Amino acid sequence: MTPLLFLHGVGGGHHAWEHQIPYFGGLGYPSHAWDQPGYGHSPIVEPYDLEHVCASLALLIESLGSEPVALIGHSMGGLIAQETYARYPQLIKALALCFTSPAFAGGGSEFTKKFITARIDPLDQGKTMAEIAAKLIPTMGSNSKLAEQIMAGVPPDTYRKAVQLLTTFDRRKELANIKVPTLLIAGSEDKTAPPSVMEKMASKIPGSEYVLLQDCGHLGPMDQPDAFNDALLFFLKNHGL
Secondary structure, eight states, rough: OOOEEEEEOTEEEEEEEETTHHHHHHHOOOOEEEEOOTTOOOOOOOSSSSSHHHHHHHHHHTTOSSSEEEEEEEEEHHHHHHHHHHHGGGEEEEEEEEEEEEEEEOSSHHHHHHHHHHHHHHHHHHOOOOHHHHHHHHTTOOOHHHHHHHHTSSSSHHHHHHHHTTOOOOOOOGGGGOOOOEEEETTTTTTSSHHHHHHHHHHHHOOOOEEETTOOOOOHHHHHHSHHHHHHHHHHHHHTO
């Protein structure tokens, strides 16, 4: 069975996949969740850019064995999955891009400035990651205490670097070049990665599949684990992965 590698979001870590790792592992899939550089016990990389973060992921994939993996990326993890596929396509057998997008607005755009301000200003004002998490998670349509706990444990310096990293991502032009089976999962109530964006994204990827989880915000893998797991399992089985 195809090895599965789960990639977390900006406020996450490998614990964000606690509803997926045992489930898919129990079905026989070799299942792993990484901590992006600077998260958990994963050493930071410098410069903290897409090139070096994706190189770290490539090394991890190679360490798991000789077989290509299926990357399952949530939010920021979906961006890293796309970027890694563009750089190291030989390492990837399938993609599941979840609650994510094909690009972040340009670094100097008003949206980007507001995004950075909303995420970073509280740190500059002396707020802790726990305080930021308690305020931010509900705005994502979630009341997950697990999500708050995980985000509270993200080092502030890593969080700053990861937020800046997001603003440098744009792989819209490469969507048509994705040649592996690809699943996109969106949430009907997701304001961070709106379903309209994800549906358009799916239309650009040849042969991709699109699933919309109803009454779901941005944190689907934690808030609706059964529906999320069902969609991912159907996709894997449908492609003989």
